[in-house]
Amino acid sequence: xxxxxxxxxxxxxxxxxxxxxxxxxxxxxxxxxxxxxxxxxxxxxxxxxxxxxxxxxxxxxxxxxxxxxxxxxxxxxxxxxxxxxxxxxxxxxxxxxxxxxxxxxxxxxxxxxxxxxxxxxxxxxxxxxxxxxxxxxxxxxxxxxxxxxxxxxxxxxxxxxxxxxxxxxxxxxxxxxxxxxxxxxxxxxxxxxxxxxxxxxxxxxxxxxxxxxxxxxxxxxxxxxxxxxxxxxxxxxxxxxxxxxxxxxxxxxxxxxxxxxxxxxxxxxxxxxxxxxxxxxxxxxxxxxxxxxxxxxxxxxxxxxxxxxxxxxxxxxxxxxxxxxxxxxxxxxx
Amino acid sequence: xxxxxxxxxxxxxxxxxxxxxxxxxxxxxxxxxxxxxxxxxxxxxxxxxxxxxxxxxxxxxxxxxxxxxxxxxxxxxxxxxxxxxxxxxxxxxxxxxxxxxxxxxxxxxxxxxxxxxxxxxxxxxxxxxxxxxxxxxxxxxxxxxxxxxxxxxxxxxxxxxxxxxxxxxxxxxxxxxxxxxxxxxxxxxxxxxxxxxxxxxxxxxxxxxxxxxxxxxxxxxxxxxxxxxxxxxxxxxxxxxxxxxxxxxxxxxxxxxxxxxxxxxxxxxxxxxxxxxxxxxxxxxxxxxxxxxxxxxxxxxxxxxxxxxxxxxxxxxxxxxxxxxxxxxxxxxx
DNA sequence: CTGTTAGCGCATTCAT
DNA sequence: ATGAATGCGCTAACAG
Numbered sequence: 114x115x116x117x118x119x120x121x122x123x124x125x126x127x128x129x130x131x132x133x134x135x136x137x138x139x140x141x142x143x144x145x146x147x148x149x150x151x152x153x154x155x156x157x158x159x160x161x162x163x164x165x166x167x168x169x170x171x172x173x174x175x176x177x178x179x180x181x182x183x184x185x186x187x188x189x190x191x192x193x194x195x196x197x198x199x200x201x202x203x204x205x206x207x208x209x210x211x212x213x214x215x216x217x218x219x220x221x222x223x224x225x226x227x228x229x230x231x232x233x234x235x236x237x238x239x240x241x242x243x244x245x246x247x248x249x250x251x252x253x254x255x256x257x258x259x260x261x262x263x264x265x266x267x268x269x270x271x272x273x274x275x276x277x278x279x280x281x282x283x284x285x286x287x288x289x290x291x292x293x294x295x296x297x298x299x300x301x302x303x304x305x306x307x308x309x310x311x312x313x314x315x316x317x318x319x320x321x322x323x324x325x326x327x328x329x330x331x332x333x334x335x336x337x338x339x340x341x342x343x344x345x346x347x348x349x350x351x352x353x354x355x356x357x358x359x360x361x362x363x364x365x366x367x368x369x370x371x372x373x374x375x376x377x378x379x380x381x382x383x384x385x386x387x388x389x390x391x392x393x394x395x396x397x398x399x400x401x402x403x404x405x406x407x408x409x410x411x412x413x414x415x416x417x418x419x420x421x422x423x424x425x426x427x428x429x430x431x432x433x434x435x436x437x438x439x440x441x442x443x444x445x446x447x
Numbered sequence: 448x449x450x451x452x453x454x455x456x457x458x459x460x461x462x463x464x465x466x467x468x469x470x471x472x473x474x475x476x477x478x479x480x481x482x483x484x485x486x487x488x489x490x491x492x493x494x495x496x497x498x499x500x501x502x503x504x505x506x507x508x509x510x511x512x513x514x515x516x517x518x519x520x521x522x523x524x525x526x527x528x529x530x531x532x533x534x535x536x537x538x539x540x541x542x543x544x545x546x547x548x549x550x551x552x553x554x555x556x557x558x559x560x561x562x563x564x565x566x567x568x569x570x571x572x573x574x575x576x577x578x579x580x581x582x583x584x585x586x587x588x589x590x591x592x593x594x595x596x597x598x599x600x601x602x603x604x605x606x607x608x609x610x611x612x613x614x615x616x617x618x619x620x621x622x623x624x625x626x627x628x629x630x631x632x633x634x635x636x637x638x639x640x641x642x643x644x645x646x647x648x649x650x651x652x653x654x655x656x657x658x659x660x661x662x663x664x665x666x667x668x669x670x671x672x673x674x675x676x677x678x679x680x681x682x683x684x685x686x687x688x689x690x691x692x693x694x695x696x697x698x699x700x701x702x703x704x705x706x707x708x709x710x711x712x713x714x715x716x717x718x719x720x721x722x723x724x725x726x727x728x729x730x731x732x733x734x735x736x737x738x739x740x741x742x743x744x745x746x747x748x749x750x751x752x753x754x755x756x757x758x759x760x761x762x763x764x765x766x767x768x769x770x771x772x773x774x775x776x777x778x779x780x781x
Numbered sequence: 782c783t784g785t786t787a788g789c790g791c792a793t794t795c796a797t
Numbered sequence: 798a799t800g801a802a803t804g805c806g807c808t809a810a811c812a813g
Contacts, residue, residue, distance in 0.1 A: 115586070117806055128784045133808060141782055158584065163562040164507060165806030167498045168789045175541070175562070184527035184742075186520050193518035196544050205558065207509070208542045210530050224539065228497040228509070250492065252449070336729050365729055372731065392726065395670050395699055397706065408518075451790055462800045467792060475798060499790030502805050 116157045125153035136161055167229060176232045176418060177225030178206045181213045186390055187407055188236065191259060194411025195234060202419045204231070213238035213302075222247045232418045234258050239303055240267075254421035258414040259407075261304065268421065268430040270414035274304045274387075277403045277436040278312025278357070279319075281385050284401075284438055285355045286320050289447035290383060293317065294328040294353035296342045296363045305334070309359045309387060328353060332363045339366025347374055354382060354447055361388040365396050368443060379445040389439050398442035406434050450491045459487035470495055501563060510566045510752060511559030512540045515547045520724055521741055522570065525593060528745025529568060536753045538565070547572035547636075556581045566752045568592050573637055574601075588755035592748040593741075595638065602755065602764040604748035608638045608721075611737045611770040612646025612691070613653075615719050618735075618772055619689045620654050623781035624717060627651065628662040628687035630676045630697045639668070643693045643721060662687060666697045673700025681708055688716060688781055695722040699730050702777060713779040723773050732776035740768050 118136070122129040127146060134142050135150040142150075153159075167173040178195055180188050192208065199206050207230065209221040218237050222244075225233060233248070233255040240262035248255045248267060257269035285293050295313045298306035310329070317324050330345055332338030339358060343366065346353055358364035364386035368378050378384055378398055386393070389404035413432055420427050452470070456463040461480060468476050469484040476484075487493070501507040512529055514522050526542065533540050541564065543555040552571050556578075559567060567582070567589040574596035582589045582601060591603035619627050629647045632640035644663070651658050664679055666672030673692060677700065680687055692698035698720035702712050712718055712732055720727070723738035747766055754761050 115806090119806080129807080130784060130786095130809085131782085134783085137808085143782060146782080160557070160561055160584070162502075162806050164498055164501045165789090166808070168496075168502050168791090169806075169808040171789075171808095173498060182527065183517065183530065184520070184523045186518070186523065189518045189520065189523040192542075193516065193544065196517065196542065200544075205541050205543065205562065207539050208526075208530065209539065210527065210534075223494070227494055228539065250494070336725070362729070369729075369731055391670070392729070395696070395703075395726070396730070397703055449790090452792095453790080463791080464793080464800060465798085468799085471792080477798060480798080496790050499805090500792075502807085503790075503792040505792095505805075 115162075116159045118159070118161070120157055121150065121153045121159045124157055125150045171229075173229050173231055174203055175205045175207060175228070175230050176234060176415075176422075177222070177228070177230040178208050178234045178236070179211050179218060179221055179225070180208060180236045181238070182210055183208065187388065187405075190390075190407035191236065191411035194408040194413075195258070195415045196411075198412045198415035198419070204419070211237060215239075215241060215243065219243060219247050222251075226251050226253075232256070232422045234414055234418060236260055239301070254418060256414050256418045256421065259304070259410050265431060268417060268427070270410055270417060270432040270434065271304065272405050272410070272434050272436045274308035275312040275315070277387050277405070278309040278359075279316045280312075280436070280438055281387060281403045282313050282316035282357055283320075284440070285357060285383065285385060285444065286316060288355075288383070288444065290355040291322060291447075292328070292351055292353045293355045293357060294330075294346050296332050296339055296356060296358040296367060297329060298334055298359040299331060305359060306331075313357055332359070332366075334360045334362060336362045336366040339363030340370040341366075343367040343370035347371070347376075352382070355444070356382060356384050358384065358386040361386050361390045361393050361400060361402060364400055364402070364443075365392060368396060368398070368400070378443050383444040383447075385444050393439070393441070396443075401441040401444040402439055404437045404439050406436070409434055449496075450493050452493070452495070455484065455487045455491055455493045458491055459484045505563075507563050507565055508537055509539050509541060509562070509564050510568060510749075510756075511556070511562070511564040512542050512568045512570070513545050513552060513555055513559070514542060514570045515572070516544055517542065521722065521739075524724075524741035525570065525745035528742040528747075529592070529749045530745075532746045532749035532753070538753070540568075545571060549573075549575060549577065553577060553581050556585075560585050560587075566590070566756045568748055568752055570594055573635070588752060590748050590752045590755065593638070593744050599765060602751055602761070604744055604751060604766040604768065605638065606739055606744070606768050606770045608642035609646040609649065611721055611739070612643040612693075613650045614646075614770070614772055615721060615737045616647050616650035616691050618774070619691060619717065619719060619778065620650060622689075622717070622778065624689040625654075625656055625781075626662070626685055626687045627689045627691060628664075628680050628683075630666050630673055630690060630692040630701060631663060632668055632693040633665060639693060640665075647691055666693075666700075668694045668696060670696045670700040673697030674704040675700075677701040677704035681705070681710075686716070689778070690716060690718050692718065692720040695720050695724045695727050695734060695736060698734055698736070698777075699726060702730060702732070702734070712777050717778040717781075719778050727773070727775070730777075735775040735778040736773055738771045738773050740770070743768055
């Protein structure tokens with residue numbers, strides 16, 4: 114039925130070891146024999162069985178990727194970065210959505226480990242003790258991607274979310290805004306939620322301003338929730354002159370809600386966010402934002418993983434990628 | 448080092464066959480022994496090796512997914528549908544971006560086949576003879592996803608792109624528009640490009656209108672290209688009263704370009720598209736579109752693949768999912 | 782440069 | 798209900 118290395122060996126009149134050498138580009142084969150083997154391979158339509166190879170060599174050239182949700186463009190961008198670099202180093206990726214649910218995350222990690230992946234890229238919510246427990250049973254490297262663990266036990270690649278938020282709010286302050294509200298995320302979410310809120314708070318306090326409770330309201334990262342929170346802010350007095358949103362989508366919701374009230378962005382209320390997805394330049398006015406280099410986070414974390422898998426020495430196990438302020442028309446001086 | 452089924456057998460005082468039965472939920476095991484084995488597994492921290500299992504059983508519970516670009520939200524949505532259903536049937540997916548490049552597509556298909564996937568989901572550009580050639584060397588089922596082959600040799604799941612475009616343009620016609628321009632895609636791209644153009648053409652001709660050459664212009668599916676093409680249309684006289692775009696992004700670009708010229712959507716020019724991504728409701732005015740059920744295309748194609756992998760009988764190998772007209776404020780009667 | 786020999790960890794007959 | 802034996806297709810020493 115299926116043609117094996119043994120069939121090729123017989124067809125070419127050599128041993129299976131030689132065929133294996135040819136297939137694996139081992140230089141210790143006479144060009145002539147190599148040619149004979151290639152011809153036999155061609156004639157028989159031989160295709161190496163990566164599973165058998167994996168069992169024998171204990172390497173699968175496959176890495177596991179745990180991601181919250183591939184249909185979220187932020188993560189999809191990261192995934193593309195991961196896959197491009199994986200591809201470059203001849204790895205394939207098994208992708209698992211885990212929706213930031215602890216139980217599901219741990220389950221897929223175990224499945225991936227059963228499948229003998231050569232390494233694991235983890236992108237999730239909070240890294241709990243149970244996660245760490247699961248990672249430790251792995252005999253392969255694990256790197257956290259756009260995710261960090263408090264104890265910093267694992268290599269990771271991310272941006273400094275708190276600093277990113279700080280910089281965004283500082284930009285608003287620099288433009289003369291003082292009444293700055295924030296549409297934040299879930300404060301139990303360490304990076305997108307808590308850290309960004311703390312950056313906001315830090316910038317405000319650093320400027321000698323206090324954070325008004327009514328100026329902070331959580332959304333669920335989605336467009337609609339940005340609208341809802343903005344509705345609340347508009348009713349306040351004094352009304353904020355600027356709004357900082359934890360994600361692009363919520364910021365865009367805020368912009369539209371402001372416009373629906375007959376107010377103008379940025380004249381009446383300035384809006385700024387963190388993310389800088391493609392959508393940021395697809396709204397009117399275009400959205401100012403702190404850019405997260407999502408593709409790079411994926412690419413760099415995969416690159417780091419390849420080094421770890423090859424036991425290469427790695428200088429920095431905790432990579433923080435730079436973020437960047439992208440000013441656009443949704444903000445202006447007060 | 449690694450604990451194997453053999454270690455568990457020794458620890459539990461049974462044979463490896465029994466351990467295998469327990470792990471695979473074979474009912475022919477006395478509850479007592481089953482318990483003993485589970486305890487040994489627990490004690491040793493045994494984790495079954497899926498690679499070895501795959502070699503022995505010739506099943507990997509892994510399917511290959513070839514996708515154009517996971518960072519494109521359309522495909523990411525499909526991928527999520529695929530993964531959800533795969534997960535439900537206990538399969539994992541190996542994801543490969545191939546950017547609709549023939550050579551890369553064929554290469555990844557071969558890699559996937561080497562990895563002994565139990566099935567293949569192919570999402571790509573044109574399916575050429577070479578693709579078919581590659582698919583035929585597979586001893587596992589292949590299903591085309593949001594892609595079709597002319598000769599209809601392979602099972603597939605898609606929408607009727609031509610009909611979808613026809614319906615959109617018909618809606619515009621029904622509203623009294625006659626000067627309808629189209630921002631089309633690459634006419635070498637069978638589904639998103641050619642089929643949608645043909646739907647437009649069909650609807651126009653069906654209404655007794657001719658397609659004016661200057662009213663049809665190709666973009667590259669992106670926002671910016673929508674703006675560029677719209678710039679051209681605005682300069683025309685007579686100026687079109689409605690524009691049909693082959694994708695949401697191009698449509699949104701068109702809307703903004705129209706607004707940049709001080710014109711109003713839909714009063715001066717109506718805009719409509721095909722896709723209905725999340726962004727369609729995140730623009731002002733909200734974008735009317737023919738909705739493609741991307742998640743379902745992924746889910747249904749994966750479900751079809753599971754049936755094929757289990758040799759279940761399948762009534763319909765050529766699934767066409769229904770599309771739907773979603774009217775929003777970017778269109779109005781002439 | 783090439784062949785021989787062992788496993789890799791497991792599922793799966795076939796006995797019992 | 799359980800065990801012994803075999804082989805899945807390949808890599809990796811080791812010999813020569």
